[in-house]
Amino acid sequence: MYGSHTEMMQTFKIWTYKEGDIPLMHNGPMKSIYSAEGHFIEEMERNGNPLAAKHPDEAHAFFIPISVAKIVHYLFTPAEAYGFLERMQTIFEDYIDIISQRYPYWNRSNGADHFFVSCHDWGPIVSRNNPKLFENLIRVLCNANTSEGFIPMRDVSMTEINGPYNSIPNVSGGQSPHNRSILAFFAGGNHGVVRNKLFQHWGSNEDNDIQVYTYLQENQNYTELLSGSKYCLCPSGYEVASARITEAIYVGCIPVIIKNQYVLPYSDVLDWSQFSVQVPVTKIPDLKRILEDIPFSKYLEMQKRVLEVQKHFTVHIPAENFDVFHMILHSVWLRRINIRLLKF
Incomplete structure (x- = not known):
């Protein structure tokens, strides 16, 4: 793995779409059990991230910076529970519609070199009711359940991390x-x-x-x-x-x-x-x-x-080699290198 990690760091470039506004986009929870989602979005948009493409034409993969956890937090109310999951999927569909009209990248691969990250239990659901649109999209999920449609050859299983409210998680050797x-x-x-x-x-x-x-x-x-x-x-x-x-x-x-x-x-x-x-x-x-x-x-x-x-499970701000952020991207990279784009 270490050799391939070096190759990834030297060659892999990701473009994060700029469309959309916080708090639903470009923002995620930094604490609680969904913290991996927020840390990933923040790291992807951090100035100086060596894996960030300076221009989308340089990118090998494209990150959709939508936070399912934030959508649930801001838009979900128990009184309006019926139909919420469909509205959540509509947010994703509208975003893809915008980027596919403004740029050629989604259309040239049918979304196969695009990915989003979600640690919320409802993360897998956003693609369920429109399987044709999302059939190639790489889903990076904490809830990696094959009985709920997770496809190991396409999707990425991500660590769930319970981020404390005063700092990033501590790592120690524990007792002997x-x-x-x-x-x-x-x-x-x-x-x-x-x-x-x-x-x-x-x-x-x-x-x-x-x-x-x-x-x-x-x-x-x-x-x-x-x-x-x-x-x-x-x-x-x-x-x-x-x-x-x-x-x-x-x-x-x-x-x-x-x-x-x-x-x-x-x-x-x-x-x-x-x-x-x-x-x-x-x-x-x-x-x-x-x-x-x-x-x-x-x-x-x-x-x-x-x-x-x-x-490989540790959170660093900013990210460090071989930490959890790079493990996620390494999994995305392995899936991306097997994609043959339709055209350039």
Whole structure:
């Protein structure tokens, strides 16, 4: 990957369309679970970004700077829920109509060298009701669910990151792997089929090895519990996307991924089997046995690799080589180099 990253940095140029106004365009959330969306938009439009094309004729790919999270925040009201998703898609369709009339780039590739980024659960929906218009558009999504139309050969799975309200997320080694006394840990709401099954089997907290909570007590610290666990459980909630994978990686805890139809981020270049455990939903009752059967020597190897891949999930302002911003663009680049444009 490192060689191809160097090649990308030397050759790849992206044009960000200037059309549209904030807050729905050129702006995204910098905090909360949608923060990856906002950080990406800000980095693409940052002065001095070495990957930004100075003129669209120089570009190999074109970024549509629309924020689904901002559309939902500013335009969605529960009283008008019916028809909102169609209105949200109309915003995208109107934007594409404008850029396709003003420039030749969308039409020459039928959108195949264009992409947008969304960490909101509704990100995949904007292209659902007009599949012909969006059939080639590269969708960079946190909610990378193949059962909801995510296409791994075309679309990009992006990390969900829970940006804190006082700074960018901290990354550390956490506790020494020899000092982690909890076998597996999870804390979060009991919603969705997968979590319901997790709580059904492990939510009683009678087993100190596998600790599963809905809400922590006042004397319990979430980050400390993650740091003191060998494995961190990452089940799906209402959707497959979850910030818990990155939260685990940030403190050196091996993610245990319990999801159906989920395409893991950056799996074009990262071998997740080397630093995570993937457990089928049907095997939730066997969690303890599965994790205890992993030899401690293998655990140490995986934990070491978690620390090695931390840089690929880290947020920097401005972006740094091999960080999460470049991982997203590297995935876009891999899909772009396989596109043959209709004409120049």
